Amino acid sequence: MFALVDCNNFYASCERVFQPQLKNKPIVVLSNNDGCVIARSNEAKKCGIPMGAPAFEHKELFEKEKIHVFSSNYALYGDMSSRVMDLLTEFTPEIEVYSIDEAFLKFEGFETHFNFEDIGRKIRHRIYKGTGIPVSVGFATTKSLAKAANKVAKKFPDKTSHVYVMDTDAKRIKALKWLAVANVWGIGHQHAARLEKIGVKSAYEFTQLSDEWVKKHMSVVGLRLKKELQGTECLEMEIPASKKDIATTRSFDKNYTEFDDLKERVSTFAVTCAEKLRKQKSCANTLMVFLHTNGYRKDLPQYARNYLLQLPFPTNSAIELSKQATLALKKIFRKGYAYKKAGVIVMDFSPENYDQINLFNNINPKHRKLMETLDQLNEGMGTHKIKLASQDLERTWKMRQEKLSPRYSTRIQEAIKVKA
DNA sequence: TCTGGGGTCCTAGGACCC
DNA sequence: TCTGGGGTCCTAGGACCC
Numbered sequence A: 001m002f003a004l005v006d007c008n009n010f011y012a013s014c015e016r017v018f019q020p021q022l023k024n025k026p027i028v029v030l031s032n033n034d035g036c037v038i039a040r041s042n043e044a045k046k047c048g049i050p051m052g053a054p055a056f057e058h059k060e061l062f063e064k065e066k067i068h069v070f071s072s073n074y075a076l077y078g079d080m081s082s083r084v085m086d087l088l089t090e091f092t093p094e095i096e097v098y099s100i101d102e103a104f105l106k107f108e109g110f111e112t113h114f115n116f117e118d119i120g121r122k123i124r125h126r127i128y129k130g131t132g133i134p135v136s137v138g139f140a141t142t143k144s145l146a147k148a149a150n151k152v153a154k155k156f157p158d159k160t161s162h163v164y165v166m167d168t169d170a171k172r173i174k175a176l177k178w179l180a181v182a183n184v185w186g187i188g189h190q191h192a193a194r195l196e197k198i199g200v201k202s203a204y205e206f207t208q209l210s211d212e213w214v215k216k217h218m219s220v221v222g223l224r225l226k227k228e229l230q231g232t233e234c235l236e237m238e239i240p241a242s243k244k245d246i247a248t249t250r251s252f253d254k255n256y257t258e259f260d261d262l263k264e265r266v267s268t269f270a271v272t273c274a275e276k277l278r279k280q281k282s283c284a285n286t287l288m289v290f291l292h293t294n295g296y297r298k299d300l301p302q303y304a305r306n307y308l309l310q311l312p313f314p315t316n317s318a319i320e321l322s323k324q325a326t327l328a329l330k331k332i333f334r335k336g337y338a339y340k341k342a343g344v345i346v347m348d349f350s351p352e353n354y355d356q357i358n359l360f361n362n363i364n365p366k367h368r369k370l371m372e373t374l375d376q377l378n379e380g381m382g383t384h385k386i387k388l389a390s391q392d393l394e395r396t397w398k399m400r401q402e403k404l405s406p407r408y409s410t411r412i413q414e415a416i417k418v419k420a
Numbered sequence B, C: 001t002c003t004g005g006g007g008t009c010c011t012a013g014g015a016c017c018c
Helices: A011-016 A042-046 A055-064 A074-088 A116-133 A141-156 A170-176 A189-197 A203-207 A211-229 A259-279 A319-330 A365-381
Strands: A001-005 A026-030 A037-040 A068-071 A095-099 A102-106 A135-140 A163-165 A245-256 A282-293 A304-315 A339-352
Touching: A001 A116, A001 A141, A011 A026, A011 A037, A011 A055, A011 A068, A026 A042, A037 A095, A055 A339, A074 A102, A074 A135, A095 A259, A116 A135, A116 A163, A135 A141, A163 A203, A170 A203, A189 A211, A203 A365, A245 A259, A245 A282, A245 A304, A259 A282, A259 A319, A259 A339, A259 A365, A282 A319, A304 A319, A319 A339, A319 A365
Parallel strands: A026 A068, A135 A163
Antiparallel strands: A001 A102, A001 A135, A026 A037, A095 A102, A245 A339, A282 A304, A282 A339
16 A cells, blocks of 8 residues: 655645644745745635746735735755654655655555554644644555545545545546546646547546557556556655756846856856755766746847756866856857846766776865865855855845745744743 | 746657677 | 668657656
8 A cells, every 4th residue: 555645735834833823824935036826825725826826916916815925945844844754754664755745655564454544644643743734645556546545635625634545446436537637646738638639537537548549649657657547556666866967046036137147146056066966975977057038028039048068077076067167158158138047957977986087187186175174164054154256256146035934943043932 | 027946757869889 | 773680879858746
C-alpha cells in the first residue's frame, strides 16, 4: 500500500500556524516580487481567486474580501516542511519526499495487519499536533492511485475527514470516474486537451484507451500512467539523488538596461549556484546564462538569448563561475533593451573530489579553502554576508516583499513572543 | 507600473562509428 | 537507376511536476 500525504494549502497554512487569529479567514501567498498568487486558503479559493493570478489585477478583490496577503517566506516554509517530513518517518521507514508539501509513504507487508483508515487518522493527528499543519492522506496500491485517493480525501472532507483508503476495485473505479482527466497526476494541459478532443473526460475513460494509442500519443510515460491507474505498479519509491541541474533565476522588480546591472545580477546568481553545488559536493562542467525582456510588454522591443559554455575544468568555485557567467553574459547582452529576467543554470556535474586529469587547467587550490571559509562565515552570520566584489556595485538589489512574515521558526530574534 | 522559480524525463533527429 | 546495416552519443524541444 502507498500513501500520499499532502499538506493542505501548505504556504497559507504555514502563515496561519503563527497567526492563529487568521483561522477561517482568507489568506493568499504571493510569488517572488509579490507577483502572482501561488497559494490560497480554502476561504480565498471561495472568493474566486485563481491559482497564478497576477496580484496587481486582484488588488481590489483582496481589499473587498479582506484577504490577508503574504509575500513568500521560504525560510519558514522550508523549515516547516522538514518538521512535517521528520514526523512522517515515525510511521514507516519507506518515505519519499516528493515536494515541499507532499510525501509518499510505502507500507509493505502490513496489508492484513493494519487498518489504513486508522493509520491515516493517526498521521493527520500527529502532524497537526506536532506542527499545526493540516494534511490529507490517500491510500492505494500504486503511487498514481494514491494521488487520486488523496484528491478524494481533499475534495470531500465531510465524508472522508481528509483520509481516503482506496482498497477495492469498486472504489478505484468510482474514484476514477469522478476524477477529471485533466486532474490526473502526469496529465498536463497539452495531453488533457488532446484527450478531451477525442471524448475522454474522466480518468476512467483514459484507462479504457488502447495501449497503442496511449503509447503513440503520450509515450511510455503515458502508458505507465495508464497501467498504474489500472492497479499495476510501475512507479517505485525513489531514493533522493543529487540534482542534475541547478538553476538560479529571477525576475527583476524593474527593467534593467545597463550591462553593469545585469552583470551584478548574473554574478550573484552564479555565486548562489556555486553554493548549491558545494552543498551537494558537485562540480559543474557546463554553464548557461540567459536573459530576456518582459514578454507581457508587447509595446516594447523583445529580445531573448541564452549562451551555453563548457567550463575549462569542473568547478564549484564562486569566483570561477562568476567569471565564466560574466563572459557568457557579454556574448548575449545587447544595448537598447529593457531586461526583466535573467538566470544562471549549471549542468553536467562531476563529484567534487574527483580530480579530472587536465593538462592545462585545473581548479585553483586556493579557491577550495576560500570557498570553505566563505561557506562557514555565511552559515554563521546568516546568508550572503560575504560577497564577491563583482556582486556589489553601488547598490544592493532587493526583491519586492511588502508583506513578508517573520522567520518564526529559524531566527531566534524573529521567534513568536508569548506573554507571561 | 505590476505577471514566480526550480526541477525531471522522454523522443526524434543528426553526427558519427565500424 | 542503382548506393547496407546496426549501433551510440548528443542535443533540442516538448511534456510534465510542485
